[in-house]
Amino acid sequence: MRPAKPLPSSLRAWAEQAVGPLSCVRDASHPRENSRVWDITDSLGRRFFVKQSPTAAFYERETFGYRSAVPALGFGRAPRLVDTDARRLAMLLTAVPGTPVSRLTLTVPEHRAAHRQFGALLRRLHGTEKMPAQGRRAAEAAAERTAADAGKHLARVGDRLSGNRRALVRRAADHVLRLADLLTPGHIHGDARERNALWSRSGPAAAPAGMRSSGRLSMIDFERSRYAPVVQDFVRLACGPWQDRDDLRTAFFQGYGRPLTDAERQALPCFAALDAVSCLVHGPAHGEHEVTERGLRTLDRLERGTFL
Incomplete structure (x- = not known):
């Protein structure tokens, strides 16, 4: 079993600026070296995901997709983009059930x-x-x-x-x-x-x-x-x-x-x-x-x- 990837303190501070203090952080990365995803819960019990893209190209594709095409899927059919940080290639996303x-x-x-x-x-x-x-x-x-x-x-x-x-x-x-x-x-x-x-x-x-x-x-x-x-x-x-x-x-x-x-x-x-x-x-x-x-x-x- 691979070791869990901790959420970097800089990304945690960035996420907390948007949603407030976090009560729980769980590594949700895929089992590959360049996957960086964390399942986070705020003090109100709301779940979000922090995702750090492996490359600038992936970051640009994903943020463009969330802003331009994904809204056509309808409410609750895909995560919603809450915030982005191009310098860190990071996205803060709402969680969807399932x-x-x-x-x-x-x-x-x-x-x-x-x-x-x-x-x-x-x-x-x-x-x-x-x-x-x-x-x-x-x-x-x-x-x-x-x-x-x-x-x-x-x-x-x-x-x-x-x-x-x-x-x-x-x-x-x-x-x-x-x-x-x-x-x-x-x-x-x-x-x-x-x-x-x-x-x-x-x-x-x-x-x-x-x-x-x-x-x-x-x-x-x-x-x-x-x-x-x-x-x-x-x-x-x-x-x-x-x-x-x-x-x-x-x-x-x-x-x-x-x-x-x-x-x-x-x-x-x-x-x-x-x-x-x-x-x-x-x-x-x-x-x-x-x-x-x-x-x-x-x-x-x-x-x-x-x-x-």
């Missing part, structure tokens, strides 16, 4: 309801209908950048990839470049997976219209949010819980309100291949075996033609 779906044992109806709400919330976040012109340009550039990064990852991955898999990744990158201007743009979450979706059974039953359920989904962790093709927000779900659960994918797109376009159907396995080779670079370099395994599983499914 437990990550990845840590729960849900009934089949609950699990479907969670993915249906996940789809509805991502459709709101993507905001495609109100996409500014600069957002559309940024989304197309993001697709091209993702494809270009594949070459760098292939150079770093070494002999962990066979010749056939290298060719598969190169074909995927080429196809993304051909599809870039056909893909629907949006403000994506960037790490849309069950770990970042909180399910609350005790919350109000205010599911999106037409989606009544006994639970409520909220979303957290927007440090990878950015303008990009919206199909990129489906990759981690397609490489995770949807692998053996077509019903969850169906429920998600019911909530999303539309099926994949023809271009998105072609692009999804391509982006998955590019994500997989990235996993094979990042996972071994940081000792994150689950990330490495995800990349290998994805490439195996793509090779066997069983990805979708």
Whole structure:
């Protein structure tokens, strides 16, 4: 078990300027070296989170996301930004109720309801209908950048990839470049997976219209949010819980309100291949075996033609 990361005194003093004296501080970081998150409670019993971004780029993405796109999700569907400190790359966020779906044992109806709400919330976040012109340009550039990064990852991955898999990744990158201007743009979450979706059974039953359920989904962790093709927000779900659960994918797109376009159907396995080779670079370099395994599983499914 890793040692707890104490909240630095300077960050504690900064948080107390906004919410008053703290009665409780708990390390809530992910089990990786550069994760810095603390669950704090003030003297009135209100919970907040202090998050220190690992890089300026993540800080800028997350604060921009909270200010521009996240409010579209609605009250209580995501944390609210209380204060920021650019010098410390720090954010003070309200807490939202719930437990990550990845840590729960849900009934089949609950699990479907969670993915249906996940789809509805991502459709709101993507905001495609109100996409500014600069957002559309940024989304197309993001697709091209993702494809270009594949070459760098292939150079770093070494002999962990066979010749056939290298060719598969190169074909995927080429196809993304051909599809870039056909893909629907949006403000994506960037790490849309069950770990970042909180399910609350005790919350109000205010599911999106037409989606009544006994639970409520909220979303957290927007440090990878950015303008990009919206199909990129489906990759981690397609490489995770949807692998053996077509019903969850169906429920998600019911909530999303539309099926994949023809271009998105072609692009999804391509982006998955590019994500997989990235996993094979990042996972071994940081000792994150689950990330490495995800990349290998994805490439195996793509090779066997069983990805979708």
